[in-house]
Each structure stands twice: as structure tokens, then as C-alpha cells.
Amino acid sequence: MTIVPGTYRIKNAKSWTTFDQSRKNHNVIHGWQERTDQQNQHWYVQRVGDAFHIKNVETGQYASVDGGHNSSKLHGSGNPTTWYLPQEGDGSVFITLAGSNYVVDLDMGSKENGTTQPQQPQQPQQPQQPPCPVSPGTYVLKNVKTGTVIDLSRGASDEGADVFGYDHNGGNNQKWLLQPSGHGQQMTLKNVQTNTYASFPGQSFAQGVLVKGSNQPQEYTISSADRGFYISPAQQPGYVLDLVHGSKDNGTKICVWQNNQQDNQKWYFERA
Structure with missing residues (x-):
């Protein structure tokens, strides 16, 4: 399964903190306690082919990374990064960098406000690409x-x-x-x-x-x-x-x- 495009708050399954683009420094995306009235915690999930872009409602910037490597920090950018969003049976989603097995990781699963979200290799390996919807x-x-x-x-x-x-x-x-x-x-x-x-x-x-x-x-x-x-x-x-x-x-x-x-x-x- 995969999610449908729309506007979301994105919560960590362990800490229950929310994807938050800092209002002090738009380059920073971190974990923060949920504040439902703050648009910097709301994200457009936009389909691009079989993948997605994630765009902040308040700033219009994208959740992006500079390449696939350990501890590459998630940040706000005018240039989109492409993500796969495979959905588990319980509804949770791995935010996976397209073309890699790297996923967004809340550092140590911490509940502390301001916890950063670097990439780490996914375990187990990234799910297989969906089948082609058109027959040969x-x-x-x-x-x-x-x-x-x-x-x-x-x-x-x-x-x-x-x-x-x-x-x-x-x-x-x-x-x-x-x-x-x-x-x-x-x-x-x-x-x-x-x-x-x-x-x-x-x-x-x-x-x-x-x-x-x-x-x-x-x-x-x-x-x-x-x-x-x-x-x-x-x-x-x-x-x-x-x-x-x-x-x-x-x-x-x-x-x-x-x-x-x-x-x-x-x-x-x-x-x-």
C-alpha cells in the first residue's frame, strides 16, 4: 500500500513528535511536540509518478536532503527531493529516499523538542518497486x-x-x-x-x-x-x-x- 496525496501532520511512530520546520531557521526540520494551529507542522504530500514530494504548508519549501548517506540532515529547500512512502500494515510509513535504502530517522527516537532527523539505512531493505500497470x-x-x-x-x-x-x-x-x-x-x-x-x-x-x-x-x-x-x-x-x-x-x-x-x-x- 501507499498513501494518497493530501495535507498531513507527520508524526514519529516512537516519540509521537511531529515533523516541524523551524520558524527561526527554515533550513532546519526537526521533531517537535504537536501544535495543531501551526502551519509549519503541516505538509503537502504531492505525487510525482510512483513517488512523492513533501512540501511545507507555511513556507512552501520541500523536505530535502543532499544525497543519500548516513546522517545527511533533513532540511527545508526550494528544490524538491523525491521520496517513496511504502505503507506498513499498521498504517505507518517509511520515508525512503528514492533510489536508495535510506530513510528519515528521528535521532535516537527522542521526544525532545528540536531533535534532528538524519537519514539512516533502512532495515529491512526497501520494498520492491510496484509492478508496471501497463502490460507489455x-x-x-x-x-x-x-x-x-x-x-x-x-x-x-x-x-x-x-x-x-x-x-x-x-x-x-x-x-x-x-x-x-x-x-x-x-x-x-x-x-x-x-x-x-x-x-x-x-x-x-x-x-x-x-x-x-x-x-x-x-x-x-x-x-x-x-x-x-x-x-x-x-x-x-x-x-x-x-x-x-x-x-x-x-x-x-x-x-x-x-x-x-x-x-x-x-x-x-x-x-x-
């Missing part, structure tokens, strides 16, 4: 906002060939084979006409990087949205394939962008 097969990938589909330009097999949004015409260059990569629940997208992949060849991974055709497979995580699905690069679960500006124009680029749950970031998988 051949699909046309249709944008939820525009109805245009992911198209490999002219069916070109060249390394770095353009991939963009285009009106559906039934061509094999608009059909994609979704298949397991062999690594957990991650999938690849192979073009039916060329047997090349939707990937990012020769590009350093960053927000705004464009999707291109490549002989090198790229792994993705597929996750459910309210309509359609998000397609997230495996190395960046908080980011998704995004039809730029949600434009209906043929030739509109497709890039990787932070998941903000907009319809131009959602895709229908329609059997081809």
Missing part, C-alpha cells in the same frame, strides 16, 4: 491533452532522430513496443518500424533534455495518473515525458520535465 505489448502513445501521438520522425533509424508529437496516421513509426528491460519493473520503448528506442543519446540528463531515437535502450517507469499514465526515466522518477507547452502542432518536441501533473505529461497507451 505494442501501443500508440497518445497525449492526454492534445490527442497527438509519439512519432519517430519519418521512421528514421539514424542515431538521434527526432521524436515528437504528431497527428495519428497509423504508421509503424508511431507504434512502440513496450517491453521489460530485465531490471525490476522498468520498461523500454522500441519503435516498431526501426527497432530503435525512445532515448536520450549523447545528452547529459537534465530537465528539458529532448527525447530522440537511439540504438541504446532507455529504461522507464510507468505509473498511473488520474487519466492515462506517466512515463518516467528510471534514473529520475520525479520527472516525466512532457509534450512541450502542450501544443497540438505537428512536430512539437517531447522533453523530460519535472512532474507537475499536467495533462501534457500524461499518455494513453492504446493497443496498436
Whole structure:
């Protein structure tokens, strides 16, 4: 199970103290006795694919860490950190840094106000990734906002060939084979006409990087949205394939962008 997005107070299961972003120093997030009237103890839990961001209601800052290592301190930041929130049978949740087995840990489980919350390795190991919600097969990938589909330009097999949004015409260059990569629940997208992949060849991974055709497979995580699905690069679960500006124009680029749950970031998988 996993929790649903919403606004929460986050309490430690041992001490029953609350996630509190300090009003004296917004860089500090610590444990504190609950004060129900204080918005600095309230947090938006926002879904990003299969993972979450945790954002303070009062400050608008995110609960973040600088990498996965022992005793890395939780702090407030304008830059979100991506978390998995696997829920136990009793309703409790491990706040787990995406891509690691590190969890948020209340130092010594102390009830004292101001107790810091560093990361520690989780025991037992992080739960397995949820199964892919779309079965392997051949699909046309249709944008939820525009109805245009992911198209490999002219069916070109060249390394770095353009991939963009285009009106559906039934061509094999608009059909994609979704298949397991062999690594957990991650999938690849192979073009039916060329047997090349939707990937990012020769590009350093960053927000705004464009999707291109490549002989090198790229792994993705597929996750459910309210309509359609998000397609997230495996190395960046908080980011998704995004039809730029949600434009209906043929030739509109497709890039990787932070998941903000907009319809131009959602895709229908329609059997081809």
C-alpha cells in the first residue's frame, strides 16, 4: 500500500513528535511536540509518478536532503527531493529516499523538542518497486491533452532522430513496443518500424533534455495518473515525458520535465 496525496501532520511512530520546520531557521526540520494551529507542522504530500514530494504548508519549501548517506540532515529547500512512502500494515510509513535504502530517522527516537532527523539505512531493505500497470505489448502513445501521438520522425533509424508529437496516421513509426528491460519493473520503448528506442543519446540528463531515437535502450517507469499514465526515466522518477507547452502542432518536441501533473505529461497507451 501507499498513501494518497493530501495535507498531513507527520508524526514519529516512537516519540509521537511531529515533523516541524523551524520558524527561526527554515533550513532546519526537526521533531517537535504537536501544535495543531501551526502551519509549519503541516505538509503537502504531492505525487510525482510512483513517488512523492513533501512540501511545507507555511513556507512552501520541500523536505530535502543532499544525497543519500548516513546522517545527511533533513532540511527545508526550494528544490524538491523525491521520496517513496511504502505503507506498513499498521498504517505507518517509511520515508525512503528514492533510489536508495535510506530513510528519515528521528535521532535516537527522542521526544525532545528540536531533535534532528538524519537519514539512516533502512532495515529491512526497501520494498520492491510496484509492478508496471501497463502490460507489455505494442501501443500508440497518445497525449492526454492534445490527442497527438509519439512519432519517430519519418521512421528514421539514424542515431538521434527526432521524436515528437504528431497527428495519428497509423504508421509503424508511431507504434512502440513496450517491453521489460530485465531490471525490476522498468520498461523500454522500441519503435516498431526501426527497432530503435525512445532515448536520450549523447545528452547529459537534465530537465528539458529532448527525447530522440537511439540504438541504446532507455529504461522507464510507468505509473498511473488520474487519466492515462506517466512515463518516467528510471534514473529520475520525479520527472516525466512532457509534450512541450502542450501544443497540438505537428512536430512539437517531447522533453523530460519535472512532474507537475499536467495533462501534457500524461499518455494513453492504446493497443496498436
